Amino acid sequence: MxxxxxxxxxLLAGLVLAGCSVVGxxxxxxxxxxxxxxxxxxxxxxxxxxxxxxxxxxGEDRGPAVREGFGRLFDYIxxxxxxxxxxxxxxxxxxxxxxxxxxxxxxxxxxxxxxxWETVFVLPDGMTPGTAPRPTDPAVEIVAIPPREVxxxxxxxxxxxEAITRERARLEAWLAARGQAHRDDWQAAGYNPPWTIPAYxxxxxxxxxxxxxx
Numbered sequence: 001m002x003x004x005x006x007x008x009x010x011l012l013a014g015l016v017l018a019g020c021s022v023v024g025x026x027x028x029x030x031x032x033x034x035x036x037x038x039x040x041x042x043x044x045x046x047x048x049x050x051x052x053x054x055x056x057x058x059g060e061d062r063g064p065a066v067r068e069g070f071g072r073l074f075d076y077i078x079x080x081x082x083x084x085x086x087x088x089x090x091x092x093x094x095x096x097x098x099x100x101x102x103x104x105x106x107x108x109x110x111x112x113x114x115x116x117w118e119t120v121f122v123l124p125d126g127m128t129p130g131t132a133p134r135p136t137d138p139a140v141e142i143v144a145i146p147p148r149e150v151x152x153x154x155x156x157x158x159x160x161x162e163a164i165t166r167e168r169a170r171l172e173a174w175l176a177a178r179g180q181a182h183r184d185d186w187q188a189a190g191y192n193p194p195w196t197i198p199a200y201x202x203x204x205x206x207x208x209x210x211x212x213x214x
Contacts, residue, residue, distance in 0.1 A: 029090045031122050036149065042174050043152045044209065050145045051123045051132055053077070056098045058116035062161060066095050069119030076140050077121065081133035087123065092189035092204065094120040120187070149209045151175055151182060159190045159203045167205040181210035 033045040055072045057065040070093060077087040098116040123132055123142075132142045153171040157163055168186055175182055189204040 029088060029124060030092070031090070032125070039174070041154050042171065043154070044149060044180075045152060046147070046149050047145075048147050051127045051129055051142065052094075052120045052145060053123060053132075053135065053140055053142055054118055054120045055137075055140045056116050056118045058098075060115065062095070062117055065117035066119055069095070069117065072137055072140055073119060073121045076135045076137065080136045080140075082136065083133050085133045087127075087133065090122050090124060092122075092191045094122070094187045094189050094206075096120075096185065096187040149211070150206050151180070151209055152204050152206050154202065154204050156201050156203065157198045159188060159201070163203070164188045164205060167203075168207075171205055171207065175207075175209075183208040183210060 031047060031050055033047045036044040036046055038044075053073050053076055055069045057069045057072075059065045073093075077089060079086055081087075096118045098118045129142045129144050135142065151171060151174070153167050153174070155163065155167050172182075185208050187206045189206055191202040191204075192200070
């Protein structure tokens with residue numbers, strides 16, 4: 001996909017996600033969850049089974065890799081699939097270092113040689129790997145995530161490496177204080193387009209929890 005197409009896709013996606021507002025807004029569907037615990041910026045949530053579209057882009061620099069991955073997935077939901085079906089945009093967009101195994105995913109996914117960054121779109125409720133349109137881009141795949149419990153920290157500002165590292169440390173400390181074990185499948189979640197005023201952006205760092213005895 002060319003740079004112009006990627007930029008146009010990101011622009012349109014931002015309009016869908018934020019309702020054309022510089023302060024964001026909630027215009028896109030989000031996966032439903034059950035709130036188990038909440039303390040300030042921290043939550044523990046239980047998610048049902050989800051179907052996602054994912055792609056991995058090689059490279060150590062998160063920004064360019066995530067932009068390319070976003071473009072691939074946006075093309076998929078805009079019709080780059082069997083049947084040329086359009087699929088509703090959902091929030092958030094998830095990213096994770098592809099060098100880390102993605103736990104709780106069927107099949108278990110790990111980094112390609114050379115590492116990189118994974119970008120994930122959660123598909124609308126009711127879609128399964130068997131019913132979702134098949135991507136025409138072989139770099140995009142549809143997988144299922146079984147039900148799981150996750151810990152989340154929510155924050156505003158620019159979703160960059162420094163912020164993600166800081167918030168991951170905060171979430172780790174909070175979980176340690178609770179004596180709660182977790183996996184190593186860290187993800188960053190963004191809910192707003194890049195022109196949203198940073199103070200109004202909603203970002204999250206997410207990690208799966210280990211059940212008692214698990």
